[in-house]
Amino acid sequence: MKRIAVVGAALAFIVALLAAMGDLGPAAIDLRPSVAANLAASGVEHPVTAVLLNFRAYDTLLEIAVLLLALLGILAVGNQRESGAVGPMDPLLQMLARIAAPLMAIVAIYLLWAGAFRPGGAFQAGAVLAASAVLLHLTGLMPGWRQPRVRLRWGLSGGFLVFLAVAAVLLIEGGLLRYPPAHAGALILLIESGLTISLGLILAGLFLFLSDDDGGES
Amino acid sequence: MTSGLIFAFAGAALFAMGVAGVLLIDHLLRRILAFNLMGSGAFLVLVGLAQRSDAADPVPQAMVLTGIVVAVAATALALGLVRRFHGLTGKMELPVADDD
Amino acid sequence: MIDPMVWLIVLPLAWACFAFLLGPGRGARPAIAGLAVQLLLALQLAAGLNDSGAGAHAIGGWGAPLGIDLAADGLSVAMLLLTQVVVLPLAIYARTYFASYAAEARYFWPLAGFLIAGLNALFLSADLFNLYVTLELVGLAAVGLVAAGGGAKQITAALRYLFATLLGSGAYLLGVALIYGAYGTVSIPTLLPLVTAEAPDVVRLAGGLMLAGLMLKTALFPFHFWLPPAHGGAPAPVSALLSALVVKASFYLILRLWLGPFAPLAGIIAWLPALLGAAAIFWGSYQAICARRIKMLVAYSTVAQLGYLFLIFPLLPTEGALQAGIMQAYAHGLAKAAMFAAAGVLIEATGQDTVEGLAGAAQQLPLTLFAFGLAGITLMGLPPSAGFLAKWQLIEAALAQGHWIIAVAALAGGLLAAVYVFRVLRQAFLLAPVGDVRPVPRMLEWMALLLAAASVLLGLRGVELMQLLGVPAMGGAS
Structure with missing residues (x-):
């Protein structure tokens, strides 16, 4: 009964929405020209990065807060050890992981640098870093994490703190996150570098704090 | 019909399927997947509908990147909770109703 | 010059991080100090509003529709004031209360800090997409607080709450996507003159989606199923925060949209x-x-x-x-x-x-x-x-x-x-x-x-x- 009602409502919704979207005329406002016009003053050359870290950088600041928050939620919920034993690992797999991890770090640095003028940036770089940590963990080379000690806590929140500090210091310039055009590029690079490390740790943490096997405190 | 509009149509369908999934599926992992389907649908509409004249618009693209990170965070928290729930009860489905 | 609007958002973010850095269970003092300052800032903002009218702050200096604006009118400052007034005594309460609950208290202060930052940011934002991010900040922080250190019952309540809040913000997000598609902007002041009684159907659907999503998050009957177990099962200071403030945030947003961009369409429903x-x-x-x-x-x-x-x-x-x-x-x-x-x-x-x-x-x-x-x-x-x-x-x-x-x-x-x-x-x-x-x-x-x-x-x-x-x-x- 519930199934039929929900599926029926979903189908009706799809039909109504498709019809409405099909009739839609052109939008009243086009932001593309103003993005293009202000790109030179944004400190980066890639329009998406300019929107993410300059025009709408405030969204990105809160987004990092959301990610940190998810990690806090996982830590707060707590986790119990189930079965600690991990089977023996294939040495070939471990060797490949050992080779891959440093290469992935290099890829992350490239992605961070490339973000200024082509698709890439801190999040992508952080994701690759996190993936390398997950890879090392899954091949048995790195233990799972428990409650973070002070160094890891700094690492997890450092990127967000740098971002927040830059945002607040720029209040002297007259506005939250109002970069002076001359220094916008350098400040964005600073923020992105901090974010890459913290995002890598947070994303890795989302996996490794949940991981079961017996690891020490980290 | 432009390709942007096709993406938006697909997004609308995915969103509705995702919502139906969240409402109907009891298995928690599959429900999380349904939530992600719903989110992806909304992102497709956001980018696709804005580009229905087939010219790329960086503003919704950046918004979607923000939205994806938020969805990753929500998924991670959901997985953490489900894992804890499984550890405590051994089940993967929420009880029908709480007592009281 | 100190702009209280901006600091009402930056300050709780800062003390939330600081509490996390101090370590599990700690951070009550910076939190209470920060909240006291926030109360003063909110009072200053209210006084400034009475003297010189509504405030606004263009983040990044770009201004809407390219950038994101913060805006403070009577409605948003009233909600900000309520938040700071309720939270300060609750924080003092929580500090004493959690002394005997080590597991629940481990991450209470950072989670509460992000929750309050999210609430303040929500009340000040004049951008529909930015509001989505603040909604998620508030929602995930609230779920984390409900679940913290809890047993099976609390986790069940938290999971139910999480799916409800995600469904709600998902519907809101699709609404935002449709609005951007229809008008090319998500800035509320920019949208005001654009949305008329003859708005296309997409806008009506968007309004319906946003309203339904936010009603779910406000736990309006019959969407209230998630609220009693979550609010009734959490530790007392958390229940108080959620019941007093969190559900009001989505109500505020309904009101903001109803009186703002959707005013020409809202009458019939x-x-x-x-x-x-x-x-x-x-x-x-x-x-x-x-x-x-x-x-x-x-x-x-x-x-x-x-x-x-x-x-x-x-x-x-x-x-x-x-x-x-x-x-x-x-x-x-x-x-x-x-x-x-x-x-x-x-x-x-x-x-x-x-x-x-x-x-x-x-x-x-x-x-x-x-x-x-x-x-x-x-x-x-x-x-x-x-x-x-x-x-x-x-x-x-x-x-x-x-x-x-x-x-x-x-x-x-x-x-x-x-x-x-x-x-x-x-x-x-x-x-x-x-x-x-x-x-x-x-x-x-x-x-x-x-x-x-x-x-x-x-x-x-x-x-x-x-x-x-x-x-x-x-x-x-x-």
């Missing part, structure tokens, strides 16, 4: 939220009257009290209706924070959580029962409380427009509230042989009393709040 609100009053009160556990009683009372907020929608073009709604948000926010705080003390002291088991508690905990009773006066709407003022204004606005049925619902709700409040008080004042009552730190009792007293005394100072609400947004639209 104004009775839908009002009918659901009336149903919520009766159903929530009935469940509260039947509840076995005291915190479930208080949580179902929240379902009922949220109903009042939605009674105002058919009356909205008149100014009195908005004032009644915000006064009710204040009355319920303060009274419900007090009630959960008092309930926390009662549960601590008696070592059990049923209404039955309270027999004789009044002899041991007169201060707490007094606080519970004062908060009850506000929920019933007796003079001179803020609840009385809210109901008075609501009934006056309803009768002025001939909608007597709204007045009936409001009055009946007050009577039903009396039934469940007296159920607790009668049990507590029974001359029963007093069982084993553990000593409870006095600070907990005083904070509950402070909040309860504020909810009653606010009724005497309602004029200032009304004056603040009258400050329109920049550009004349409210």
Whole structure:
């Protein structure tokens, strides 16, 4: 009964929405020209990065807060050890992981640098870093994490703190996150570098704090 | 019909399927997947509908990147909770109703 | 120059991070210091608003529609003020309360910091997409707080809450996507002149999606299923935060959209939220009257009290209706924070959580029962409380427009509230042989009393709040 009602409502919704979207005329406002016009003053050359870290950088600041928050939620919920034993690992797999991890770090640095003028940036770089940590963990080379000690806590929140500090210091310039055009590029690079490390740790943490096997405190 | 509009149509369908999934599926992992389907649908509409004249618009693209990170965070928290729930009860489905 | 708007967002983010860096269970002091400063900032903002009108801040200096703007009008500053006023006593309460709950307390302060930053950011944002991010910040922080350190029951409640809140913000997000598609902007002030009564169907669908999503997040009947277990199962300070503030955030956003960009389209469905609100009053009160556990009683009372907020929608073009709604948000926010705080003390002291088991508690905990009773006066709407003022204004606005049925619902709700409040008080004042009552730190009792007293005394100072609400947004639209 519930199934039929929900599926029926979903189908009706799809039909109504498709019809409405099909009739839609052109939008009243086009932001593309103003993005293009202000790109030179944004400190980066890639329009998406300019929107993410300059025009709408405030969204990105809160987004990092959301990610940190998810990690806090996982830590707060707590986790119990189930079965600690991990089977023996294939040495070939471990060797490949050992080779891959440093290469992935290099890829992350490239992605961070490339973000200024082509698709890439801190999040992508952080994701690759996190993936390398997950890879090392899954091949048995790195233990799972428990409650973070002070160094890891700094690492997890450092990127967000740098971002927040830059945002607040720029209040002297007259506005939250109002970069002076001359220094916008350098400040964005600073923020992105901090974010890459913290995002890598947070994303890795989302996996490794949940991981079961017996690891020490980290 | 432009390709942007096709993406938006697909997004609308995915969103509705995702919502139906969240409402109907009891298995928690599959429900999380349904939530992600719903989110992806909304992102497709956001980018696709804005580009229905087939010219790329960086503003919704950046918004979607923000939205994806938020969805990753929500998924991670959901997985953490489900894992804890499984550890405590051994089940993967929420009880029908709480007592009281 | 210090811009209080910006610091109301930056400061809680900063102390949340700082609390995390200090380590598990720590961070109460920076949090309380930060909250005290935030209260001053909110007062400064309100004073500035009364003197010189609405405030705005273009983040990054770009200005809408390219950048994101913060905006403070009477409505948003009223909500900001309520948040800071409720949170400070609750934080002092929580610091004492969590001393005996190590597991739940480990990440309370950072989570609470992000929650409050999210609330403040939500009340100040003038950008629909940015509002989505703040909604998620608030929602995920609230879920984390409910789940923290809990057993199977709490985790179940948290999971249910999580799926409800994600479904709600997902619907809101699709609405934002459709609005961007239709108009090419998500800035509320930019949208105001663009959305007309002849708006395309996509915009109507977007409005419907956003309304439905936000009603789910506000736990309006029949979307209330997730609220009682989440609010009733969390630790007392968390329940208080969630019931007093978090559900008000999505209500505020409905109001903001209803009075703002969707005003030309909203008229025809104004009775839908009002009918659901009336149903919520009766159903929530009935469940509260039947509840076995005291915190479930208080949580179902929240379902009922949220109903009042939605009674105002058919009356909205008149100014009195908005004032009644915000006064009710204040009355319920303060009274419900007090009630959960008092309930926390009662549960601590008696070592059990049923209404039955309270027999004789009044002899041991007169201060707490007094606080519970004062908060009850506000929920019933007796003079001179803020609840009385809210109901008075609501009934006056309803009768002025001939909608007597709204007045009936409001009055009946007050009577039903009396039934469940007296159920607790009668049990507590029974001359029963007093069982084993553990000593409870006095600070907990005083904070509950402070909040309860504020909810009653606010009724005497309602004029200032009304004056603040009258400050329109920049550009004349409210």
